[in-house]
Amino acid sequence: MSQKTSNEMWGGRFASGPDAIMEEINASIDFDKRLYREDIAGSKAHAEMLGRQGIITVEDAQKIVEGLSQIEAEIEAGTFTFSRQLEDIHMNVEARLAELIGPAAGRLHTARSRNDQVALDFRMHVRGAFEALEQKLGEFIEALLDKAEAHAETVMPGFTHLQVAQPVTYGHHCLAYVEMAVRDRSRCRDALKRLDECPLGAAALAGTGFAIDRHMTAKALGFATPTRNSLDTVSDRDFALEFLSVAAICATHLSRLAEEIVIWSTPQFGFVKLSDAFSTGSSIMPQKRNPDAAELVRAKPGRINGALISLLTVMKGLPLTYSKDMQEDKEQVFDAIDSLALALAAATGMIRDLEVNVDAMRKAAGHGYSTATDLADYLVRELGLPFREAHHVTGRAVSLAESSGLGLEDLPLDVLKSLDSRIGEGVYSVLGVDASVRSRTSFGGTAPDNVRSQVSDWRQCLTVGGN
Ligand code: ARG
Secondary structure: OOOOOOOOOOOOOOOOOOOOHHHHHHHOOOHHHHHHHHHHHHHHHHHHHHHHOOOHHHHHHHHHHHHHHHOOOOHHHHHOOOOOOHOOOOHHHHHHHHHHHHHHHHHOOOOOOOHHHHHHHHHHHHHHHHHHHHHHHHHHHHHHHHHHHHOOOOOEEEEEOOOEEEEHHHHHHHHHHHHHHHHHHHHHHHHHHHHHHHOOOOOOOOOOOOOHHHHHHHHHHOOOOOOOOOHHHOOOOOOHHHHHHHHHHOOOOOHHHHHHHHOOOOOOOOEEEHHHHHHHHHOOOOOOEHHHHHHHHHHHHHHHHHHHHHHHHHHOOOOOOOOHHHHHHHHHHHHHHEEEHHHHHHHHHHHHEEOOHHHHHHHHHHHHOOOHHHHHHHHHHOOOOOOHHHHHHHHHHHHHHHOOOHHHHHHOOOHHHHOOOOOOHHHHHOOOOHHHHHHHHOOOOOHHHHHHHHHHHHHHHHOOOOO
16 A cells, blocks of 8 residues: 555655654654544545535445445454544545545545544544443443342452441442442433434534535434534534543442452451452462452443543643644543453453352441441430430440450349430340341331332333333
8 A cells, every 4th residue: 555645645745755753753654544444434425425415426426335335344354544644534544545436535524524533433432432432321320230139149258447336238238339320321321412413514614615514424423413602612622521420430449349349358347259250369378369350340440430531631621623732632541441351251250259258247247336326216216315315325325345355245234224214125126237237227227128128129211211
Protein backbone atom coordinates (compact mmCIF):
# COMPACT_ATOMS: atom_id res chain seq x y z
CA MET A 1 0.00 0.00 0.00
CA SER A 2 1.43 3.43 -0.91
CA GLN A 3 2.23 5.79 1.96
CA LYS A 4 0.40 9.04 1.37
CA THR A 5 1.72 11.75 3.59
CA SER A 6 -0.72 13.78 5.66
CA ASN A 7 -0.06 16.95 3.79
CA GLU A 8 -1.25 15.35 0.59
CA MET A 9 -4.58 15.13 2.37
CA TRP A 10 -4.82 18.86 2.73
CA GLY A 11 -3.73 19.58 -0.81
CA GLY A 12 -1.44 22.28 -2.09
CA ARG A 13 -1.29 24.53 0.95
CA PHE A 14 1.88 22.94 2.39
CA ALA A 15 5.27 22.84 0.70
CA SER A 16 6.96 20.30 2.96
CA GLY A 17 5.99 17.34 5.10
CA PRO A 18 5.91 17.32 8.91
CA ASP A 19 8.91 17.11 11.18
CA ALA A 20 9.37 13.63 12.66
CA ILE A 21 8.47 14.98 16.11
CA MET A 22 5.37 16.62 14.67
CA GLU A 23 4.31 13.31 13.21
CA GLU A 24 4.89 11.58 16.49
CA ILE A 25 2.96 14.04 18.62
CA ASN A 26 0.17 14.39 16.09
CA ALA A 27 -0.53 10.77 15.25
CA SER A 28 -3.34 9.00 17.05
CA ILE A 29 -3.58 5.91 14.86
CA ASP A 30 -1.80 3.71 17.42
CA PHE A 31 -4.82 4.01 19.69
CA ASP A 32 -7.73 5.29 17.60
CA LYS A 33 -7.55 2.27 15.28
CA ARG A 34 -9.73 0.76 17.97
CA LEU A 35 -12.54 2.89 16.46
CA TYR A 36 -12.38 1.28 13.01
CA ARG A 37 -15.80 -0.38 13.16
CA GLU A 38 -17.55 2.81 14.19
CA ASP A 39 -15.57 4.83 11.64
CA ILE A 40 -16.57 2.52 8.82
CA ALA A 41 -20.22 2.31 9.91
CA GLY A 42 -20.36 6.12 10.08
CA SER A 43 -18.79 6.50 6.63
CA LYS A 44 -21.18 3.98 5.10
CA ALA A 45 -24.21 5.77 6.54
CA HIS A 46 -22.84 9.09 5.31
CA ALA A 47 -22.13 7.81 1.79
CA GLU A 48 -25.56 6.25 1.48
CA MET A 49 -27.18 9.48 2.61
CA LEU A 50 -25.10 11.51 0.13
CA GLY A 51 -26.24 9.15 -2.64
CA ARG A 52 -29.87 9.28 -1.59
CA GLN A 53 -29.79 13.08 -1.47
CA GLY A 54 -28.21 13.30 -4.92
CA ILE A 55 -25.08 14.99 -3.51
CA ILE A 56 -22.98 12.20 -5.00
CA THR A 57 -24.12 9.61 -7.52
CA VAL A 58 -25.72 6.42 -6.30
CA GLU A 59 -22.99 4.50 -8.16
CA ASP A 60 -20.24 6.31 -6.29
CA ALA A 61 -22.05 5.75 -3.00
CA GLN A 62 -22.27 2.07 -3.83
CA LYS A 63 -18.56 1.85 -4.65
CA ILE A 64 -17.68 3.64 -1.43
CA VAL A 65 -19.79 1.29 0.67
CA GLU A 66 -18.28 -1.77 -0.98
CA GLY A 67 -14.75 -0.44 -0.58
CA LEU A 68 -15.43 0.25 3.09
CA SER A 69 -16.66 -3.32 3.59
CA GLN A 70 -13.46 -4.59 2.10
CA ILE A 71 -11.39 -2.37 4.39
CA GLU A 72 -13.27 -3.67 7.41
CA ALA A 73 -12.54 -7.22 6.29
CA GLU A 74 -8.84 -6.37 5.84
CA ILE A 75 -8.61 -4.85 9.30
CA GLU A 76 -10.36 -7.82 10.84
CA ALA A 77 -8.06 -10.22 9.00
CA GLY A 78 -5.01 -8.28 10.20
CA THR A 79 -3.85 -7.52 6.66
CA PHE A 80 -4.48 -3.78 6.78
CA THR A 81 -1.36 -1.61 7.10
CA PHE A 82 -1.90 1.26 9.50
CA SER A 83 0.29 4.23 8.78
CA ARG A 84 1.37 6.88 11.26
CA GLN A 85 1.92 9.32 8.44
CA LEU A 86 -1.82 9.14 7.85
CA GLU A 87 -2.29 10.30 11.42
CA ASP A 88 -5.56 8.73 12.46
CA ILE A 89 -8.15 6.07 11.71
CA HIS A 90 -10.22 8.43 9.56
CA MET A 91 -7.41 9.21 7.12
CA ASN A 92 -6.04 5.68 7.14
CA VAL A 93 -9.41 4.36 6.02
CA GLU A 94 -9.93 7.10 3.45
CA ALA A 95 -6.49 6.65 1.92
CA ARG A 96 -7.01 2.92 1.54
CA LEU A 97 -10.42 3.57 0.02
CA ALA A 98 -8.77 5.71 -2.66
CA GLU A 99 -6.40 2.85 -3.44
CA LEU A 100 -9.30 0.45 -3.74
CA ILE A 101 -11.91 2.45 -5.63
CA GLY A 102 -10.06 5.42 -7.12
CA PRO A 103 -11.42 8.97 -7.40
CA ALA A 104 -14.91 8.16 -6.03
CA ALA A 105 -13.23 7.86 -2.62
CA GLY A 106 -12.57 11.57 -2.69
CA ARG A 107 -16.33 12.23 -2.64
CA LEU A 108 -16.90 10.56 0.74
CA HIS A 109 -15.69 13.56 2.69
CA THR A 110 -18.29 15.89 1.12
CA ALA A 111 -20.33 17.69 3.80
CA ARG A 112 -18.29 16.14 6.57
CA SER A 113 -15.19 16.85 8.63
CA ARG A 114 -12.98 14.78 10.86
CA ASN A 115 -14.44 16.85 13.67
CA ASP A 116 -17.95 15.44 13.41
CA GLN A 117 -16.50 12.12 12.32
CA VAL A 118 -14.43 11.65 15.46
CA ALA A 119 -17.30 12.89 17.63
CA LEU A 120 -19.47 10.20 16.05
CA ASP A 121 -16.94 7.36 16.24
CA PHE A 122 -16.06 8.02 19.84
CA ARG A 123 -19.68 8.46 20.89
CA MET A 124 -20.65 5.17 19.28
CA HIS A 125 -17.75 3.44 20.98
CA VAL A 126 -18.75 4.81 24.37
CA ARG A 127 -22.34 3.79 23.68
CA GLY A 128 -21.13 0.23 23.13
CA ALA A 129 -19.13 0.40 26.35
CA PHE A 130 -22.16 1.56 28.32
CA GLU A 131 -24.26 -1.25 26.86
CA ALA A 132 -21.64 -3.87 27.64
CA LEU A 133 -21.27 -2.52 31.17
CA GLU A 134 -25.00 -2.64 31.68
CA GLN A 135 -25.06 -6.28 30.64
CA LYS A 136 -22.07 -7.27 32.78
CA LEU A 137 -23.64 -5.55 35.76
CA GLY A 138 -26.69 -7.76 35.19
CA GLU A 139 -24.50 -10.88 35.53
CA PHE A 140 -22.83 -9.48 38.64
CA ILE A 141 -26.26 -8.81 40.16
CA GLU A 142 -27.35 -12.38 39.40
CA ALA A 143 -24.30 -13.78 41.17
CA LEU A 144 -25.00 -11.61 44.21
CA LEU A 145 -28.66 -12.63 44.28
CA ASP A 146 -27.73 -16.32 44.22
CA LYS A 147 -25.43 -15.80 47.19
CA ALA A 148 -28.01 -13.69 49.01
CA GLU A 149 -30.64 -16.37 48.60
CA ALA A 150 -28.34 -19.15 49.76
CA HIS A 151 -27.36 -17.12 52.81
CA ALA A 152 -30.60 -15.45 53.81
CA GLU A 153 -30.20 -16.95 57.29
CA THR A 154 -26.43 -16.88 57.63
CA VAL A 155 -25.64 -14.65 60.57
CA MET A 156 -22.50 -12.52 60.55
CA PRO A 157 -21.34 -9.46 62.42
CA GLY A 158 -22.41 -6.17 60.92
CA PHE A 159 -19.68 -3.58 61.29
CA THR A 160 -19.43 0.14 61.77
CA HIS A 161 -15.89 1.55 62.06
CA LEU A 162 -14.92 -2.07 61.31
CA GLN A 163 -15.96 -2.77 64.91
CA VAL A 164 -18.62 -5.38 65.56
CA ALA A 165 -21.90 -3.48 65.72
CA GLN A 166 -25.00 -5.69 65.39
CA PRO A 167 -25.63 -9.11 63.91
CA VAL A 168 -26.79 -9.06 60.29
CA THR A 169 -27.31 -11.71 57.66
CA TYR A 170 -24.77 -12.34 54.94
CA GLY A 171 -27.67 -12.37 52.48
CA HIS A 172 -28.51 -8.82 53.50
CA HIS A 173 -24.87 -7.85 53.06
CA CYS A 174 -24.91 -9.23 49.49
CA LEU A 175 -28.10 -7.30 48.79
CA ALA A 176 -26.32 -4.08 49.78
CA TYR A 177 -24.00 -4.65 46.80
CA VAL A 178 -27.01 -5.43 44.62
CA GLU A 179 -28.34 -1.96 45.45
CA MET A 180 -25.04 -0.38 44.39
CA ALA A 181 -24.85 -2.38 41.17
CA VAL A 182 -28.46 -1.57 40.30
CA ARG A 183 -27.71 2.13 40.77
CA ASP A 184 -24.62 1.77 38.58
CA ARG A 185 -26.75 0.16 35.91
CA SER A 186 -29.37 2.85 36.06
CA ARG A 187 -26.61 5.46 35.71
CA CYS A 188 -25.63 3.71 32.45
CA ARG A 189 -29.21 3.93 31.26
CA ASP A 190 -29.53 7.60 32.19
CA ALA A 191 -26.34 8.45 30.36
CA LEU A 192 -27.43 6.47 27.29
CA LYS A 193 -30.52 8.66 27.01
CA ARG A 194 -28.40 11.81 26.78
CA LEU A 195 -25.94 10.12 24.44
CA ASP A 196 -28.69 9.19 21.99
CA GLU A 197 -28.06 12.05 19.52
CA CYS A 198 -26.03 11.74 16.35
CA PRO A 199 -23.15 14.19 15.75
CA LEU A 200 -22.73 13.38 12.05
CA GLY A 201 -23.47 16.38 9.83
CA ALA A 202 -22.24 19.08 12.21
CA ALA A 203 -19.30 19.07 9.78
CA ALA A 204 -16.26 21.11 10.83
CA LEU A 205 -18.22 23.28 13.28
CA ALA A 206 -20.87 25.28 11.44
CA GLY A 207 -22.96 22.69 9.61
CA THR A 208 -22.95 22.52 5.82
CA GLY A 209 -24.58 24.08 2.78
CA PHE A 210 -25.16 20.68 1.19
CA ALA A 211 -28.69 19.32 1.45
CA ILE A 212 -27.79 16.49 3.82
CA ASP A 213 -30.37 14.49 5.74
CA ARG A 214 -29.14 14.21 9.30
CA HIS A 215 -32.24 12.36 10.40
CA MET A 216 -31.46 9.62 7.94
CA THR A 217 -27.89 9.10 9.15
CA ALA A 218 -28.97 9.37 12.79
CA LYS A 219 -31.49 6.59 12.25
CA ALA A 220 -29.08 4.41 10.28
CA LEU A 221 -26.55 4.63 13.11
CA GLY A 222 -29.09 3.83 15.81
CA PHE A 223 -29.58 7.29 17.30
CA ALA A 224 -32.95 8.77 18.22
CA THR A 225 -32.20 12.14 16.63
CA PRO A 226 -29.37 14.34 15.33
CA THR A 227 -27.68 16.78 17.72
CA ARG A 228 -29.12 20.32 17.60
CA ASN A 229 -26.13 22.64 17.72
CA SER A 230 -23.17 22.10 15.43
CA LEU A 231 -20.75 24.07 17.63
CA ASP A 232 -21.60 22.05 20.72
CA THR A 233 -21.53 18.84 18.71
CA VAL A 234 -17.87 19.01 17.75
CA SER A 235 -16.81 20.31 21.20
CA ASP A 236 -18.81 17.95 23.37
CA ARG A 237 -17.15 15.10 25.22
CA ASP A 238 -19.71 14.92 28.04
CA PHE A 239 -20.65 11.40 27.03
CA ALA A 240 -17.07 10.27 27.72
CA LEU A 241 -16.94 12.20 30.99
CA GLU A 242 -20.20 10.57 32.00
CA PHE A 243 -18.83 7.15 31.17
CA LEU A 244 -15.76 7.79 33.29
CA SER A 245 -17.90 9.11 36.16
CA VAL A 246 -20.13 6.06 36.05
CA ALA A 247 -17.06 3.83 35.75
CA ALA A 248 -15.33 5.53 38.68
CA ILE A 249 -18.36 5.06 40.94
CA CYS A 250 -18.80 1.45 39.84
CA ALA A 251 -15.10 0.69 40.32
CA THR A 252 -15.33 2.24 43.78
CA HIS A 253 -18.15 -0.15 44.68
CA LEU A 254 -16.18 -3.11 43.38
CA SER A 255 -13.12 -2.04 45.34
CA ARG A 256 -15.12 -2.05 48.58
CA LEU A 257 -16.34 -5.56 47.87
CA ALA A 258 -12.79 -6.59 46.99
CA GLU A 259 -11.44 -5.11 50.21
CA GLU A 260 -13.94 -7.15 52.22
CA ILE A 261 -12.90 -10.30 50.38
CA VAL A 262 -9.26 -9.53 51.17
CA ILE A 263 -9.99 -9.01 54.87
CA TRP A 264 -12.52 -11.80 55.22
CA SER A 265 -10.27 -14.39 53.61
CA THR A 266 -7.46 -13.88 56.13
CA PRO A 267 -7.05 -16.68 58.68
CA GLN A 268 -7.85 -14.06 61.35
CA PHE A 269 -11.35 -13.56 59.96
CA GLY A 270 -11.83 -16.80 58.06
CA PHE A 271 -15.30 -15.77 56.87
CA VAL A 272 -14.77 -16.78 53.27
CA LYS A 273 -12.51 -18.89 51.12
CA LEU A 274 -11.67 -17.77 47.63
CA SER A 275 -11.65 -20.50 45.04
CA ASP A 276 -8.34 -21.72 43.64
CA ALA A 277 -9.41 -20.16 40.37
CA PHE A 278 -9.15 -16.69 41.91
CA SER A 279 -6.19 -17.17 44.25
CA THR A 280 -2.45 -17.42 43.84
CA GLY A 281 0.16 -19.16 45.92
CA SER A 282 3.47 -17.92 47.18
CA SER A 283 6.70 -19.12 45.63
CA ILE A 284 8.36 -19.22 49.05
CA MET A 285 5.63 -19.69 51.67
CA PRO A 286 3.71 -22.88 50.86
CA GLN A 287 0.87 -22.15 53.30
CA LYS A 288 -0.21 -18.97 51.56
CA ARG A 289 -3.28 -18.29 49.45
CA ASN A 290 -3.15 -14.78 48.15
CA PRO A 291 -6.27 -12.94 47.02
CA ASP A 292 -4.52 -11.29 44.05
CA ALA A 293 -7.65 -10.86 41.96
CA ALA A 294 -9.43 -9.10 44.81
CA GLU A 295 -6.43 -6.86 45.40
CA LEU A 296 -6.32 -5.90 41.73
CA VAL A 297 -10.04 -5.13 41.72
CA ARG A 298 -9.39 -3.01 44.81
CA ALA A 299 -6.67 -1.15 42.92
CA LYS A 300 -8.57 -0.41 39.70
CA PRO A 301 -10.04 2.92 40.87
CA GLY A 302 -6.45 4.18 40.75
CA ARG A 303 -6.47 4.21 36.97
CA ILE A 304 -10.19 4.75 36.44
CA ASN A 305 -10.39 7.78 38.72
CA GLY A 306 -7.18 8.94 37.07
CA ALA A 307 -8.85 8.74 33.67
CA LEU A 308 -11.79 10.84 34.87
CA ILE A 309 -9.53 13.54 36.30
CA SER A 310 -7.39 13.40 33.17
CA LEU A 311 -10.26 14.04 30.76
CA LEU A 312 -11.86 16.68 32.98
CA THR A 313 -8.50 18.43 32.97
CA VAL A 314 -8.07 18.17 29.21
CA MET A 315 -11.53 19.65 28.61
CA LYS A 316 -11.32 22.36 31.24
CA GLY A 317 -10.99 25.85 29.77
CA LEU A 318 -11.03 24.73 26.12
CA PRO A 319 -12.61 27.41 23.96
CA LEU A 320 -15.30 26.29 21.52
CA THR A 321 -15.13 24.41 19.26
CA TYR A 322 -12.79 21.51 18.41
CA SER A 323 -9.18 21.73 19.56
CA LYS A 324 -6.55 19.09 19.04
CA ASP A 325 -6.33 18.77 22.82
CA MET A 326 -9.42 16.65 22.44
CA GLN A 327 -7.45 13.90 20.75
CA GLU A 328 -6.17 13.19 24.26
CA ASP A 329 -9.66 11.99 25.19
CA LYS A 330 -9.38 8.43 23.96
CA GLU A 331 -6.58 6.41 25.53
CA GLN A 332 -7.77 6.96 29.08
CA VAL A 333 -11.35 6.10 28.19
CA PHE A 334 -10.26 2.93 26.40
CA ASP A 335 -8.17 1.96 29.40
CA ALA A 336 -11.08 2.64 31.76
CA ILE A 337 -13.45 0.56 29.62
CA ASP A 338 -11.07 -2.41 29.67
CA SER A 339 -10.08 -2.09 33.31
CA LEU A 340 -13.65 -1.92 34.51
CA ALA A 341 -14.76 -4.83 32.32
CA LEU A 342 -11.99 -6.94 33.79
CA ALA A 343 -12.67 -5.87 37.37
CA LEU A 344 -16.35 -6.60 36.99
CA ALA A 345 -15.72 -10.02 35.46
CA ALA A 346 -13.30 -10.87 38.28
CA ALA A 347 -15.73 -9.65 40.96
CA THR A 348 -18.53 -11.73 39.42
CA GLY A 349 -16.31 -14.82 39.27
CA MET A 350 -15.11 -14.40 42.85
CA ILE A 351 -18.65 -13.97 44.19
CA ARG A 352 -19.92 -16.99 42.28
CA ASP A 353 -17.12 -19.20 43.62
CA LEU A 354 -16.93 -17.78 47.11
CA GLU A 355 -17.11 -20.40 49.85
CA VAL A 356 -18.77 -18.97 52.93
CA ASN A 357 -17.70 -20.24 56.34
CA VAL A 358 -21.08 -20.09 58.04
CA ASP A 359 -19.73 -21.21 61.43
CA ALA A 360 -16.96 -18.64 61.55
CA MET A 361 -19.39 -15.88 60.64
CA ARG A 362 -21.91 -16.98 63.25
CA LYS A 363 -19.26 -17.23 65.95
CA ALA A 364 -17.93 -13.79 65.16
CA ALA A 365 -21.46 -12.40 65.09
CA GLY A 366 -21.82 -13.09 68.81
CA HIS A 367 -18.53 -11.44 69.74
CA GLY A 368 -18.24 -7.91 70.97
CA TYR A 369 -21.64 -7.78 72.68
CA SER A 370 -23.32 -7.40 69.34
CA THR A 371 -26.79 -7.94 70.83
CA ALA A 372 -26.46 -5.08 73.34
CA THR A 373 -28.95 -3.02 71.31
CA ASP A 374 -31.39 -5.92 71.46
CA LEU A 375 -31.14 -5.88 75.27
CA ALA A 376 -31.78 -2.13 75.34
CA ASP A 377 -34.75 -2.59 72.98
CA TYR A 378 -36.10 -5.33 75.31
CA LEU A 379 -35.91 -2.96 78.29
CA VAL A 380 -37.84 -0.34 76.30
CA ARG A 381 -40.44 -2.75 74.97
CA GLU A 382 -41.03 -5.00 77.99
CA LEU A 383 -40.31 -2.66 80.90
CA GLY A 384 -41.29 0.65 79.35
CA LEU A 385 -37.88 2.28 80.03
CA PRO A 386 -37.00 5.38 78.00
CA PHE A 387 -34.37 4.37 75.42
CA ARG A 388 -31.63 6.54 76.96
CA GLU A 389 -32.09 4.86 80.36
CA ALA A 390 -32.24 1.44 78.71
CA HIS A 391 -28.95 2.29 76.97
CA HIS A 392 -27.41 3.09 80.35
CA VAL A 393 -28.62 -0.13 82.02
CA THR A 394 -27.36 -2.14 79.04
CA GLY A 395 -23.99 -0.44 79.30
CA ARG A 396 -23.73 -1.69 82.86
CA ALA A 397 -24.68 -5.21 81.75
CA VAL A 398 -21.94 -5.14 79.11
CA SER A 399 -19.43 -3.96 81.67
CA LEU A 400 -20.41 -6.75 84.11
CA ALA A 401 -20.16 -9.34 81.35
CA GLU A 402 -16.82 -7.99 80.23
CA SER A 403 -15.31 -8.05 83.72
CA SER A 404 -16.28 -11.68 84.18
CA GLY A 405 -15.23 -12.69 80.68
CA LEU A 406 -18.74 -13.70 79.63
CA GLY A 407 -21.04 -13.01 76.72
CA LEU A 408 -24.26 -11.10 77.43
CA GLU A 409 -26.30 -14.26 76.98
CA ASP A 410 -24.13 -16.03 79.61
CA LEU A 411 -24.93 -13.59 82.42
CA PRO A 412 -27.02 -15.35 85.12
CA LEU A 413 -30.52 -14.01 85.59
CA ASP A 414 -29.82 -12.77 89.13
CA VAL A 415 -26.98 -10.61 87.80
CA LEU A 416 -29.33 -9.11 85.21
CA LYS A 417 -32.00 -8.67 87.87
CA SER A 418 -29.52 -6.69 89.96
CA LEU A 419 -29.69 -4.07 87.19
CA ASP A 420 -33.48 -4.03 87.08
CA SER A 421 -35.50 -6.48 89.13
CA ARG A 422 -38.24 -6.64 86.49
CA ILE A 423 -35.96 -8.37 83.98
CA GLY A 424 -37.31 -11.92 83.41
CA GLU A 425 -36.32 -15.17 81.67
CA GLY A 426 -37.70 -13.80 78.42
CA VAL A 427 -34.61 -11.62 78.07
CA TYR A 428 -32.54 -14.61 76.89
CA SER A 429 -34.67 -14.93 73.78
CA VAL A 430 -33.41 -11.55 72.54
CA LEU A 431 -29.76 -12.06 73.42
CA GLY A 432 -28.98 -14.67 70.77
CA VAL A 433 -27.79 -13.61 67.32
CA ASP A 434 -30.52 -15.51 65.48
CA ALA A 435 -33.29 -13.86 67.47
CA SER A 436 -31.58 -10.54 66.89
CA VAL A 437 -31.58 -10.79 63.09
CA ARG A 438 -35.07 -12.33 63.01
CA SER A 439 -36.41 -9.35 64.92
CA ARG A 440 -35.09 -6.80 62.38
CA THR A 441 -38.16 -6.92 60.18
CA SER A 442 -38.50 -3.19 59.56
CA PHE A 443 -38.59 -2.32 55.84
CA GLY A 444 -35.03 -2.67 54.55
CA GLY A 445 -33.91 -4.49 57.72
CA THR A 446 -31.72 -7.59 57.88
CA ALA A 447 -34.28 -10.27 58.86
CA PRO A 448 -34.03 -13.50 56.80
CA ASP A 449 -37.63 -13.11 55.61
CA ASN A 450 -36.84 -9.64 54.32
CA VAL A 451 -33.79 -10.98 52.48
CA ARG A 452 -35.83 -13.72 50.82
CA SER A 453 -38.57 -11.40 49.72
CA GLN A 454 -36.09 -8.83 48.41
CA VAL A 455 -34.28 -11.48 46.40
CA SER A 456 -37.53 -12.54 44.78
CA ASP A 457 -38.54 -8.90 44.15
CA TRP A 458 -35.21 -8.26 42.44
CA ARG A 459 -35.45 -11.37 40.35
CA GLN A 460 -38.90 -10.39 39.16
CA CYS A 461 -37.81 -6.84 38.48
CA LEU A 462 -34.75 -8.00 36.53
CA THR A 463 -36.66 -10.42 34.34
CA VAL A 464 -39.00 -7.64 33.22
CA GLY A 465 -35.95 -5.42 32.57
CA GLY A 466 -36.77 -2.95 35.34
CA ASN A 467 -34.44 -0.59 37.23
N1 ARG B 1 -7.54 12.38 15.36
C1 ARG B 1 -8.38 13.48 15.70
C2 ARG B 1 -8.94 13.32 17.11
O1 ARG B 1 -8.87 12.27 17.64
C3 ARG B 1 -9.52 13.58 14.73
C4 ARG B 1 -10.04 14.95 14.54
C5 ARG B 1 -9.03 15.81 13.90
N2 ARG B 1 -9.58 17.03 13.47
C6 ARG B 1 -8.83 18.05 13.10
N3 ARG B 1 -9.42 19.11 12.68
N4 ARG B 1 -7.53 18.00 13.18
O2 ARG B 1 -9.41 14.25 17.70
